[in-house]
Amino acid sequence: MKRPRRAAAGLVLAFLALQPPAARATPPGFGGPFTLIDGAAGGRTVTEQTYRGKFLLLFFGxxxxxxxxxxxxxxxxxxxxxxxxxxxxLQTLFITVDPARDTPAIISRYAALFSPAITGLSGTPAQIDRIEQEFHIYVGPTDPKTGAITHGTLLYFVAPDGTFLTAYPDTFSVKSLTAQLRARLSTH
Structure with missing residues (x-):
């Protein structure tokens, strides 16, 4: 029953992400407490409190x-x-939707291939399920032949106090996202 709810939440976020920034309203109930594992930090446990005081940009994959x-x-x-x-x-987090294959060490190394400023996080299936629920992430079934996982692709932007601010579609241009983030980051 939680999959249709996640899909509906994903559609709402997709719609909001396509609106001009001034037209966006923050939907209630996005974000919340989480506990994950940072493989780059020697398997250190991190929570939402670890990142308090910084903006967060979360991407699930x-x-x-x-x-x-x-x-x-x-x-x-x-x-x-x-x-x-x-x-x-700003702390950018790449959070796995595949904890069975993406160990903390694997996802950390993978994220670092793109930028040392992107932190890859994993966790137990229960920990990953919880953060997926907190952010209403759609995660479909795994294709038995290819191992491919259908999942939501929005980027979630969270304020330093943990308040969900907005979501950006994965179709963003570097120029556009840079301008939007620069404007947001300059207000704090």
Whole structure:
């Protein structure tokens, strides 16, 4: 029953993401507490509190994704490069939807291939399920032949106090996302 609810939430977010920034309203109930594992930090446990005081940009995907995830991570890396020092108050997280294959070490190394400023996080299936629920991430069944996983591709932007601000579609241009993030980051 939670899959249709996630799909509906994803559609709402997709609609909001396509609206001009001034027209967007923050939907209630997005985000919340989480506990995950940072493989780059020696398997250290991280929570939403670890990142308090920084803006968060979250992207959910998996390392075996053949197209959307690597393309989005590449554009995120370019955006972070364009932001330069303006990104010092921004933490970008790549969170797996495939904890069985994406161990903390694997996802951390993968994220670092795109940018050292992108932190790859994994966790137990229960931990991943919880954050998927908190952000209403659609995750479909795994294709038994290819291992491909259908999943939502929005980027979630969270304020330093943990408040969900907006979502961006994975179809963003580096120029557009850089400008939008620069404007948001300069307000704090």
């Amino acid at each position: 998996y390392t075996n994704c053949p197209d959307v995830c690597p393309a989005t991570l590449y554009k995120l890396a370019q955006t972070l490069k364009q932001l330069g020092s303006a990104a010092q108050n």
